[in-house]
Amino acid sequence: MERTLLIIKPDAVAKRVTGKILQRVTQQNFRLCALRSERLTAESAGGFYHVHRGKPFYQSLIEFMSSGPILVAVLEKEDAIKSLREVVGATDPQNARQGTIRKEFAESKGHNAVHASDSPESAREEIAFFFPSADFS
Ligand code: ADP
Ligand code: MG
Numbered sequence: 001m002e003r004t005l006l007i008i009k010p011d012a013v014a015k016r017v018t019g020k021i022l023q024r025v026t027q028q029n030f031r032l033c034a035l036r037s038e039r040l041t042a043e044s045a046g047g048f049y050h051v052h053r054g055k056p057f058y059q060s061l062i063e064f065m066s067s068g069p070i071l072v073a074v075l076e077k078e079d080a081i082k083s084l085r086e087v088v089g090a091t092d093p094q095n096a097r098q099g100t101i102r103k104e105f106a107e108s109k110g111h112n113a114v115h116a117s118d119s120p121e122s123a124r125e126e127i128a129f130f131f132p133s134a135d136f137s
Contacts, residue, residue, distance in 0.1 A: 002080040003033065003136075005126040006088075007115035010068035017105050018071050021114065024101055025075060028087055033136040034074040042066045048129055051122075060110060072130045081116075081123050088116045 006025065008018050026032060040048070045065035052058050077083055089100025093112060096103040106112035117123035128134065 001076055001078060002120075002123075003074055003076050003127060004080040004084050004117045004123045005115070005130065006073045006075055006084060008071040008073070009111070009113055009115060010064065010070055011107060011111040012105055012113040013069050013071060015105070017113075021101055021105065022071075022073070025073075025084070025087060028077075028083070030075040030077045030080065030084065032073060033076050034072075034131055036072050036130070037069055038072055038130070039069045040066045048126070057110065064110060074127055074131060074136060076136075081118070081120060084116045085118060088114050 008021055012018060012021060022032070022035075042062050045062040046053070049058070049061055049065070052061060075084060087101060089096030089102035089106075091102075091112060092109040093102045093106035094109075096106070101114055102112050105114075117126050
């Protein structure tokens, strides 16, 4: 079993589609190990997205991620990291496959509804960022 981090971003929370997005993932047999509502400061959003520091979209990304409440979830499944990236779809919803979360719920490359960890290293780091005690049931 593998764990990964899902964030439902401020655009999707504001659109009240968190329930629909969580249903999508649980229907794909992910187990929800942890779930919390949170409001990031610009500083904490910058810390979370440190790998993107210096990129042209970094400032707008941290402003967006700190613009409203988010939902953070730890999901468990065999091959969870790759599997969740497939369910989530491409970064730009225009390139996302039919049936993916971003195809249905994302507005643009910037406001794209969800985040999903992209490797075992980032999953470990990102889960620890939000759930440092890691005492999952
Ligand atoms: P992903 O979330 O698919 O892993 P990246 O790690 O490349 O994508 O980028 C992190 C986030 O930064 C994206 O989800 C998106 O919100 C934002 N982003 C990435 N590229 C762009 C871009 N060219 N313009 C605006 N926002 C972007
Ligand atoms: Mg990424």
